[in-house]
Amino acid sequence: MNLTLKVWRQSNGQSQGRFETYAAKNIIEDMSFLEMLDVVNEELMERGQEPFAFDSDCREGICGMCSLVINGIPHGGHKGTATCQLHMRHFKDGDTITIEPWRAKAFPVIKDLVTNRSAFDRIIQAGGFVSVNTGGTPDGNAIPVPKIAADAAMDAAACIGCGACVAVCKNASAMLFVAAKASHLNLLPQGQPEKDRRALKMVQQMDEEGFGNCTVTGSCEAVCPKEISLSFIAKLNRDFGVATLKGK
Amino acid sequence: MNILKNIFTTSLGKKYVMAVTGCALVLFLVGHLAGNLQVFLGQEVINRYGHFLQSNPELIWPARFGLLTLLVLHVWSAIRLTLENRAARPVAYGVYKPIGANYASRTMFMTGLIVFTFVIYHLLHYTVRVKAINLTGQDFAAFKVPGTVGEHPQHDIYRMIIIGFRNIWVSGFYVLGIGLLCLHLSHGVSSMFQSIGWKNDSYRPLLDKIACGLAILLFLGYISIPVAVLLGFGKDIQ
CATH class of the missing domain: 3.10.20.30 (Beta-grasp domain)
Incomplete structure (x- = not known):
């Protein structure tokens, strides 16, 4: 054709x-x-x-x-x-x-159709990780992970960080990406010690990068190649709110 | 004070302000409608209700200041968030399709602005009772009925509502304002739960339906009064 x-x-x-x-x-x-x-x-x-x-x-x-x-x-x-x-x-x-x-x-x-998506990397660097101390290799099953939490974390972890959520959002908001990356770790037991700090730091970095705000139009979810749910954004809102109420 | 800093400076914090003030304003709308619908119970009932509100300045003024604060915070967060949103995309798309986003969700700022101007008109019309803008040539502040509670004559709210809505332009603007308000709510009522984080995949369909249902109910409830007046309700009132 x-x-x-x-x-x-x-x-x-x-x-x-x-x-x-x-x-x-x-x-x-x-x-x-x-x-x-x-x-x-x-x-x-x-x-x-x-x-x-x-x-x-x-x-x-x-x-x-x-x-x-x-x-x-x-x-x-x-x-x-x-x-x-x-x-x-x-x-x-x-x-x-x-x-x-x-x-x-x-x-x-x-250049042309290529954009610099390093802002996403800086958001991950701000809190999208679990700190691991040095020492012997821990036993793989030492920390029980509930099946429901593992499944939900995996759904969030499916995010490939392409940035389509930002591209489609009328506000150029990165909330679906940040929510997926924060929820992926916040849902797991291993992510609990740094949960509050993670939510606060990732949101702070997202704001500094100049992304817009979420107005819950749902277009990010509609174009996401990994079909990340809008519910993760609600979870990030909740985690950030809890961290804020704790005065952190 | 990290709490205040987080709430008033971060993107998510401003959304909390928007959601919480929006929620309180929706509760006011429900109460206001319940008050208004008493017009269908007759002149005496609505005038007694109006007198009850007016004769308790210790209640009505804190309530008015509270509502004003809510409105200011709601509008302040809307303006701040919208300016940030505009700045976040300096170069527009040549072709843009808002896939997955419904009309109400895309027009929140615009419907909000129009509703805001409507609210100002509505306050001047029925609360401040500016004669020049009611388009009837009558002075609503002079509508009185002999007092049943005290010695002073009471304000005749019943007559004010009926004479006021008899004007087709006033009723038309009222229906438009309420219509846009309810379009705003069809998205806002569900979104506020998302913004404060009280939503997940199991709540979501129900919350979306409740938002639409509440918007439709409020729309029908509010417009029932001007529509009834235009159809002849209270035609004995001069």
Whole structure:
């Protein structure tokens, strides 16, 4: 099939960006969206033009590296699907597809469709960890973990940190990411000693990074490739509130 | 004081302020509606209720200051949060689809602003009783009935409500204001539980239904009065 692409081009973080139009010819419907972009980029290179930059790594939906707002929806809008797992069979011959980077103050554009998502790393560094003292290796089953807690923590831990929640949120809020990463540890017995500090520090860092605030629209949950539930945001609100009431 | 700092400076803290003040304002709306609906019990009942409120300044003034404080905090947090939200996305999308977000949730600030102007008009109309804005040419402050409790004549609230709502423009703005308020509540009542962290996957569907149900009930309750007046309720009143 043949498609028209409107792609955001921006040479660096300081320059003004603009949309440019490209033709994607002879696209096979079994290709992934990223493979389709590879084909277009190869043609650009053959013609001596600069290919557009976009992020990708594992291309099997588990690393969180791919991004792209496709026709106004991060990852293209198919339930539980990252851009790398989005296939061209969802598009029709002759379609025009608009492709943009994540847009948020906290995710500055590096080049074209690539944004700097280090803000997420700094939030993790602020509290998204469990401190482990040195010493002998502890017994794996020394701390009993309730099955319900383990399952819920695993649901939260499924977050791959892609940033689609920020990209889709009308406020560019990072609450779903922060809530998933804080809840993942706050639900487990191993996470209890640092629970209050974790909630406070991660929220504080999130605010400093310049993300917006959650207005519970639910769009983050709708685009999340790992289908992280909005309920984790309620849990972070609760954990932060409890820590605040303790005067911490 | 980490508690105050966390509440008034962090993103989550400001959401607590919004949720808690919103919750208290919703409770006021329920009480206010219960008071208003007494108009259907007749002139004597609603006037007695109005007199009860007016004749207890020790109760009504603290209540008014309390409501004003709630409103100020609610609006303050809304403005602060909205400014931060705008700043968080300096470059807009070329194409943007608000997937998964309903209309009410996306328009909270706008519906809130319109409701705020409506509340100011409503206070000037029925509480301060500014003659110029009631569009009837009559002075509501002069509506009196002979006192049944004290010697002084009482304010005739019944007549004020009926004459006031007989004007189609006033009733229209009232229905619009209440409609937007209830749209605001259809999202807000459920969201406040999310913001204070009192929500999980099992509560969520129920809370969403309660929010919609309460919004519809309040809408029907509030608009029943202007609609009834426009349909001829109290037509013997001049």
